[in-house]
Amino acid sequence: MGMASHKGLLLGVSLCALTGIVDPAWGQEAPVKAAEAEIIVTGSRVIANGNNSPIPVTVVTMEALQATKPSSVFDALLDVPAFAGSRGGTQSSASGNQASSNQINALNLRGLGPVRTLLLYDGHRVPPTQLDGLVDANIVPQMLLSRVDVVTGGASAVYGSDAIGGVVNFITDRKFKGVKLEMQRGISQQGDAGTYRIGGAFGANLFDGRGHFMASFESLHNDGLLARQRPQFAGRWTVQGNGSQANPFTLVSNLVNPAYTWGGKITGPATNPLLNTSFNSNGVLSPFVAGAKLGSLASGGDGIWDTTPSLIPMTNQTQAYGRFDYDVSDALHGYVSAAWTQDRAFNLYGNVNSQNLTISATNAFLPSAYQMQLAAAGIKTFTFSKKYAQGLVPPSNVNNNTSNVLINIGLDGKIGGFKWDLGYVYNQVRLQTLSNYTFNNGRLAAALDAVVDPFSGKTVCNVTLTNPGLYPGCVPINVFGPSSESQAAVDYVGSRGEFITRLPSHDLGFNLAGSPFSTWAGPVQMALSTEWRKQSLSLTSTSPTIDFAPLNCTGLRYNCVTPTATNLGSPTYNGAVAPRPEVGMTVIEGALEANIPLLVDKPFADAVNLNLANRYARYRAEGNPDLSAPARVTRFNAYTWKAGLDWHVSKALTLRGTHSRDIRAPNLYELYQTNAVTFSNSNTDLLTNSNLTGAGGLVQVVNGGNVNLRPEVASTTTLGLVFKPSAKFSLALDYYHIKVSDYITRINGWDVASQNACYTGNAYFCSLQVRPGSLSDTSKANAVTRWYSVPVNVAALTTQGVDVEANFRSTLVSKPFSLRALVTYQPHIYFVQPGVNRQDFAGAVGAPASYTAGAKFRAAIFAHFEPSEQWALDWETKIRGQMHQSPDATLYATPNTDVPAVAFSNLTITAKLKGPLAGRAQMYLNISNLFNQSAPITANYADQGSPGLRGGFALGDDPVGRYFRMGARLRW
Template sequence: MKTQSRILALLAGVGVAALSSAAFAQTAPATQDPVPAEDASDVGDVVVTGSRVIRNGDASPSPVTVVSTEEALRVQPGTLADALAILPVFAGNRGSGSNPTSTGSVGAGNAGANSLNLRNVGANRTLVLLDGLRVPPTLLNGVVDVDVIPQALVQRVDTVTGGVSAVYGSDAISGVVNYVIDKNFNGLRATVSTGLSGQGDAAKQNLSIAGGTRLLDGRAHVEGSYEYRDDEGIPYRSDRDFMDLWGVAGAGTTANPYVLYSDVRQATFPFGGLITSGLFNGQTFATDGVLRPIVHGATTGSAALEVGGDGGYYDSSLLGSLEAQQIFGRFDFDITDHIHAYAQVSGNLKTNVNASDYVRLTNVTMNSSNPFLAQTYRTQLATANQPTFRLSELLRAPRLEAVSESEQWIYMGGLNGDFGDGYKWSLDLVHGTTDMDTTLNNNVNNQRLAAALDAVQNGSTISCSITVTNPSLANGCVPLNVFGPTAASAEALAWVLQSTHYSAQTVMDSASAHVDGSPFSTWAGPVAVAVSAEWRKLSFSSVSDALPSAVVDCTGIRYNCTAGGALWANTYASSPEVSQTVQEAAIEFDAPLVVDAPFIQSFNLNGAARFTSYDTSGDYWTWKIGADWRINDAFRLRATRSRDIRAPTLYELFAPTNSVPVTTQDLLTGASPTVPSTDLSNPNLTAEIGDTSTAGFIWKPMDGLSIALDGYHITISDAVTQINGATAAYQRACYDSGGTSEFCALQVRPNGYTSTAASNAVTRWYTKYMNIAEVETYGADLEVNYAATLFDRPAAFRFLAAYQPHVTYAQPGVVTTDQGGVAFGPLGAAAGPDLRLTALLRFQPVENLTVDLMHRWRDVMKLGGDPSQVWAGNRLDAFSTTNINLSWKADTAVGSTEVFLNVSNLFDNEAPGGAYALNGTRAGLRDGYAMGDDVLGRYFTLGVRFRL
């Protein structure tokens, strides 16, 4: 706490005077880049994000960073989420290359969704707003896929890096990201761009068009936009040389520490199949139909993994593909001089595709007279009186592929105005729907697999045994040849691997109202007060055709079928509609207390309080207090203290039971079996409680130069955490207790929690949401802006830094883990470098040519943050990239045209390889690099912008 107190005492809040050309500035909207008169909004009276009463960003006690959409996309083309990610305050954002699982809670139904994560404490603790109104959740876990917000008419994005639940309600623990629409756009503009990596893949095409005009003698305004995006992604990790099958082996102990290896293979799962019993034990079908002894690679600390050799490996998507259409329309109308009405619709129709697992056969029983087996081998097996043998294989069949189709719509409408005496009011209605349909292609039908593996000779043809003995039980069965890397026929694979479907709908309806004004004054000036209220209802429902309750029918199947076993390798449960209703009321004030006194040019106190009532998780009070002390024109101090909440989502409370197969090391027996991992919800969850402090200064020592430094400290108690029983810390807590720990309920095994015999290997893992964690983090943010001339031409420099040394997770019964400065963690935990830097330089060497440079750097990270783990080399190297953008702008009589060329990762730096300790037994499936590092390599984007 002493270190944290020093940071808070010494460092600063926010607020930086923007440069006239600044793309990133901690300042008010009024100081953004100049725009043509027909586009300028009434920015002088815009309420600053983070408050309903402060109308000047230079007076906000909360850190607010304003990002100009046009300028952000200039240095980082792509989605607006990609552009925002260059701000160091973000760490752990998810997107197409985030190493998520294709199914289950981490992917939340869409493994390629773009979500924002302030401070790396979880995307579900970052509130996303559209013009100050809550954006309906779009993913199963309650997180917003920010692609739902059409970016063609987004004027700017405000980021508040501090708790503001008292102003906006639940989820605003780490901060708020507010997308602000340009509501007064007139004219027509369009952008066309195409991109390609230096390796000739990952092609991208983008087209956007936006238009707006005034109607009815200026009393009405209409605008709209359409955007089409097509990103091919990178379908295989092997498409990049540096993704060299990274994996972690070992047990994390002094005797057997964790070690990071490259070229990791599955020791007993070659692509062609390995016989694991009887006469040909230890021989593999390295070529179709031909046996030879398996060539083992170098041993590691995990029996399941080797380096090199004949072992197979996974090769999942490196970057998922995306095809999307974004649609936006808005109509504004001045009913009277004091009453304004608006209606708005925004939509996002997108498809993400990610591929992951190959089919894994684990010691399946094969008939020794299987006709796919060469006659010489069948004869030898018969002579040895061996009717069956066992085989393990990584089947190089089509990968498990998740195709997530999202249709997301947000409808907004309302009235706002003033009473003519300084009081303003608004009434807003929001209706949001997300229909997400996930098709899981190549899901293994276990019943069909068992039938197809048992092939027999049927006259002159090879058939499934069941179609000979019980033809009505498996019509269409196609026998599967697994004796070789390419032996399986496409027809047999198509019969075994089927498409299953999961459809979920999330609906949010809300009504909110607020009134603000100045009812009285102090000796220092008028006091601004706002009162607000909101009603909100959120509902969720889902339907699946791959239910966990569906079981195999083993009638007529001789081998590899266990009555009551799961029909599908990957399951989703259906969920009847569940809902929660929220009622809230809030008050906020901003009071000037001192003005024009010695060392106090002005001193304002800002406060807010909110009462929130959830019908599912109880009643809560949140509050915020902040101070803005302007010593003089050059120096200011700011500070805030807040109590915030995050209510559990419907998914955490009522999610249906889902299972996926996982291969994780069982630390009790040393085995690495492939067993189901089942997600459990918890209807007894309560809200998380966040306590946040910020403090800092803003210094403008000279014209054109401004420096802002702020410190923060966040503590989240009763944090909702998805406890994964397979995590090493929870396994050890269970075994150390002799079976009495509550974490023992998160695993199933035959003979208790003390026997280390192979026969006692785990048979199922569970993950469950629980209110048992305390999350704590602190750090500091720095921003420097400098406007100058270079060779008598305009230039601007910006430097942003985020220092976040610790993100600790404390839970009863297990060691406290620290994800600060750590690259990997359980359940897809995001990478959080403790030091993140971004530097931007803009220079205009001639009138129409602008050069933008950006350099990003992150610090060295650890591979794992569990202090009970012993590593041999717990390090992931630092990483940096440089972008350059050249743009040429020419004005004509009808408008302007700008041609631009952007080169991202100019020096083609390769991301350093790494992996999560407990993912190591599935080499090549995921990981390989730290989330947030660039894996595209050098990338070229060429485009044209038109403005009429």
């Protein structure tokens, strides 16, 4: 729950050290002595002076964030080197259609994964905004923020689950008075990716100062880049090879996928006289030119590539916020606040494709000359593959519409020497995902079976003649050519999938803090907190048949798998998402924290303080991935603790360290994702050396949750020092080591490692496959009939690194000048999973999206200069070190897959207006990527089969180029 009330002007706290000043490079407020302000430091409920915190924390003011990155708070935070692999902004990889938004801004501390970074808003936990448990930082209203606190160490003992990587706390200016307005317009040097932002805020005291009201409104728009309109993407970069010494990973450009053509390619059977021909023109076959084969792709030839993935989504965001405070008495204060955010995003993904369709040799749209050749060869059906780009079939595209309502009601006050607060937070998230074009598999199968009506002579669907009630209004589709489809047929076979996720939550908490007694070194500060919260999840889908009632093949001669005893059949919709009736989790927690002074005013010890905290939580969740089975209750407990020491050796030197046990509880989706059935024959059963069932059908693949999950447990150690010889200079250094055990990762039963683990005696991995007989039977008749894919507590993650910060503050030609440098070196992020080679994600671009980290070396340098009272200059240079291809050290890559180090610089020029608006208005020009630095070209070997769809740059780099923002701020 929430922190105690913040009062007074808050001190600035550095990333690695709590220096007690706000550096002008990141804010314009004057320094304040600790005695003049009461501060509650994020990361503790009892430490009232930032200089005494044993855990690394940074406080960044809104003025500082706006000076360097006026686009958004999220964009500015990404330049803090502690963040690595955060989701948001530009996309280095396109994603498929799911019920979660791929356009969210999810902060990722240390590259441990966004689900391991806890977000707070005014000290209150921000619940998930996505089906997969992630939190979108976009929902936090920005106009009235005063600062952002970032804790870069484990904090579960203070705040509960998810704070393994750290905590990000967005804090409002609760005493804001007056009016402020902001307007901003942005455009790239290429004349695209336009943005605008407008906002206003109002605040005033009421009832003779006992009450206070404030409100804000903000609207943001981004045109996005709905095509990859930059030269580096014209090369369609992919990484080819298999990582062996004989065939290492190699960065290659301009490859095509020979499995498809724009007009459609005939792919079988082997006896087909038209095999390997393509409809390069509507209705006319040409020999398919394969090109020079390179893995699954080819150089040259008639193959194709994806033409449509977006670089930046188009977004529209609206935020409104209001808060009312009232002092009932000198010892009792009440408040209520409400925030509403609506976020709309639109994105293009890859071109829609059809692979290995079964087409009748007498299809009415197939020219008669080709029908005759097939008849002469005794061919009754043939297989056909096509990617749609030049015709009427739209690319895969998705709208993500998120609305969020957050209400916070609370009381706080004093009883004797103790402070208390009682608060309730209600949050409701509704995420609508519209998959705007996907194939309805039943309609597509019916439309592909085109025949001639013997009575009218018109081309119709076969089912129209045989059973018109099955698919009324069926429109036959002509797929033989780049633009052969009619609009009516495209509309008929297409479907708009709608998935609505709801995530309501309730959070009630009570905190009591004060000093019950003193030691020889001073008062002992203690805090007791309790919390009850409930989180729910539900998902409705237009595709409920994916799980229980598969596509009925009645009347469909082709492209529909007839159900058998071992196979449920094909789902109705292509790319469907399984529904999830409501499930819920309740948590009851209690925590105790104490800050104990041990020494004061001793030789080599100006002060020594011991900080202790522990928390106990009980979790209860109810649901079942199998909707045909009764709900199951899942219970688990979590115990976390922290011990920290803060040793002020002298006024110039402070030593600090912490050790903590932190947790991340499994979220509702990991526990209860509905079992979704798909079908495949591409996964080899190593026991029987087969990829088909004994009955000859496709193998069921069941993807769902796991009710047996338990919390991830992290052991975190930080050791640091702060050296501050004068008010002008400070240097801080922190070492951290984090080990996460019982790490939750998804395991596929068909993976080689999973099968080998089963066949060597691990019973759990054997539960991920179903077969008719025992493991002693290696005959084809005992082939697997079902595979499972589930999240499991089976892995471990370990990382370590060093943070360095230096601050210098002086004058240049007698004018205010300051420098700040933030540096992170994170040499390793080891991921260990049984049966799989150890992975090191630090600096690896070739990693799954859920493990995206960042370069080993990351730095940001800030400079602030005021040449006159009317002008200010802010400079930022962001640096990342060299990156490499594979996280697996046993795999080989050529040097051209390495990604060179790069730096991006930003400049902001601020002018304070004179005349009647003096001191109230300023205008600014921000130039991002000042030197128009190109993002170094790279790609991920995991995407080697998708030329044009992915690749081009490393996540976190800037592929847009030089960008201009102009804006104005007014304050009364």
